[in-house]
Amino acid sequence: MAATPPPQPAAPAMNSPHFIGIGGAGMSGIAKILAQRGARVAGSDAKESATARALRALGATVHIGHDAGHLAAGTDCVVVSSAIREDNPELAAARSRGIPVLHRSDALAAVMAGRRAIAVAGTHGKTTTTSMLAVALRALGLEPGYAIGGDLDTPGSNAENGSGPWFVAEADESDRSFHRYTPEVAVVLNAELDHHANYASLEEVYQSFEVFTGRIRPGGTLVVNADQEGTRELTARLRRAPRADLAVVTYGADPSADVRVVSVVPKGLSSEVTVAMAGRELTFGVSVPGRHYAHNAVAALAAGAAAGVPAAELAPALAAYTGVARRLQPKGEAAGVRVVDSYAHHPTEMTADLEAIRECAGEGRVLVVFQPHLFSRTRELGAEMGRALALADASVVLDIYPAREDPLPGVTSALITDAARGAGADVRPEPDRDAVPELVAGMAKPGDLVLTMGAGDVTDLGPRILERLAGDPGPAVP
Incomplete structure (x- = not known):
């Protein structure tokens, strides 16, 4: 067995921490705990969210957008995740001012101490x-x-x-x-x-x-x-x-x-x-x-x-335990069609969730809206993802959600759809995410189960699909 690494150096004080990407699942949790402990928590995120509003309700200052000016005087550390790039203006400002920078995991380790x-x-x-x-x-x-x-x-x-x-x-x-x-x-x-x-x-x-x-x-x-x-x-x-x-x-x-x-x-x-x-x-x-x-x-x-x-x-x-968001989470039912959300983004997870949903669907069909996550993962596992989709009755595949990555030459959702078709799956690409609710509503019949699947923003499509199934086109999308 590998030798035990030496202890990590003690983390700096986190009385006035600033979180870059404070709305993220891992970052927001640490920010919440520190706020509950009385810290003066601040941070920024790319967009407004329910998580940002929940943190503000605890007394945290949450800025939308990234700007060096968001780094308040008195900030005693800046917390980042692996998704934050070195050219982030708040991170650059912290380094220039000599403010200690902590990785999210070091902050969590300090919280657990x-x-x-x-x-x-x-x-x-x-x-x-x-x-x-x-x-x-x-x-x-x-x-x-x-x-x-x-x-x-x-x-x-x-x-x-x-x-x-x-x-x-x-x-x-x-x-x-x-x-x-x-x-x-x-x-x-x-x-x-x-x-x-x-x-x-x-x-x-x-x-x-x-x-x-x-x-x-x-x-x-x-x-x-x-x-x-x-x-x-x-x-x-x-x-x-x-x-x-x-x-x-x-x-x-x-x-x-x-x-x-x-x-x-x-x-x-x-x-x-x-x-x-x-x-x-x-x-x-x-x-x-x-x-x-x-x-x-x-x-x-x-x-x-x-x-x-x-x-x-x-x-x-x-x-x-009644479930956690995005882990086969029921989103609702309209026109006799159930919509469930899945975070699965690796072929093993996709297969497991599809097998579980197949048992729940009964005589109805399983329709999947899948959004690949990361170019690197799609390059290595795209064919396996496509074969997993063969477990569905029909699938719609979106473009790759890049998250923290830049595009890779030749890596597109076609790696998945081609493999799915080769496995006999009924699959269609749909690069226009906003066209999906109308498309799925036209495919679905009473008794069917629609599964939105992936680690990106595909989760946002569930409510819109339900609105369209109910006959409401939903708000106009800019």
Whole structure:
């Protein structure tokens, strides 16, 4: 196993922090917690949002647009994510003024300092599993702090300072930022090659997760998936060089798993899960469909038990979780057509969500509106994305959502649509995002289920599709 890295240097004070990109899922959560602790929080974002308004309601100053003038006198640190470029005027101003600049992960590590941390990592399922555990602990009155990469219900519900000893955090591997954390309990859900701008090979992914698990505190616990190929390889590596001060708990359907999934019974948009652990069986409900979400709940159960929460109490408390934004989130129904939103953007996630939705659709068709996320991911995984779309009855594919990346020569959504057609899928490209509501409304019939899918702004199309299905063309789009 990789040697434990040296401790990170102490973070500067965060009494008057400025967040560049404060509306982002990860950034806004840290900003909220600091505001709850009494810090004078300020920041900027590219556009107005419900998240920005929620932060203002907590007393934060949120500017729209980026300008060096937004950096107030007295700012004691500037927090950035990996998406912020060096030419950002606020970042440039901070560097010229000698203001300490913190990466988001260093700020989160500082927020967790002094708490008993549970960090949830993996290529897929981090947000859901972190949310499930945080909600269950809260339902039991344990008042955890938490930071999640998505809202539980209302804008700004992605984080809470909490008054209890535990802090549950989503640990992001995409840029290796999870190497900053020193959890007492760590969860690894899966390990696959993704984030191709930062990982050149699966071997690099394994090495990165080895560093993460190497940072678990002495006497801590690693909860790891027994079913997935990548986590089995990771577990084998750890066992070849075991740490005497680390407990390893496996979960999954594998007969050897310490927390074994006995059954997952679909029940519409929910499921019932039975697990065997510590010589007894427990059955509990999960409020979202799909085996993958059921297994996320089992990971949360195993992590909570590792933290000392009785499994018999935690299992029913998991039923308090009612979903998180964009993780198979129902958006509504109109004209007999249901619309659900999915954050899936990797072929494994797409396949899992489509299989789950297929079970929910019954006799109706599954229609997908898919927006690829990142040029680098599409270049490497576009063909697999296209094959995943063959699980739908028909798909509309938008142009690539660039996020933080610049275009790559020859990388377009055609990589996906060509592969989808080769797999026998009914797929059509639609470069005009604003034409999608009319297009989908013309395709859909009563009983169908429409799935908006992707990590970009495709999520905004769900309400517009519902408006069009209901006969309302919606507001004019400039």
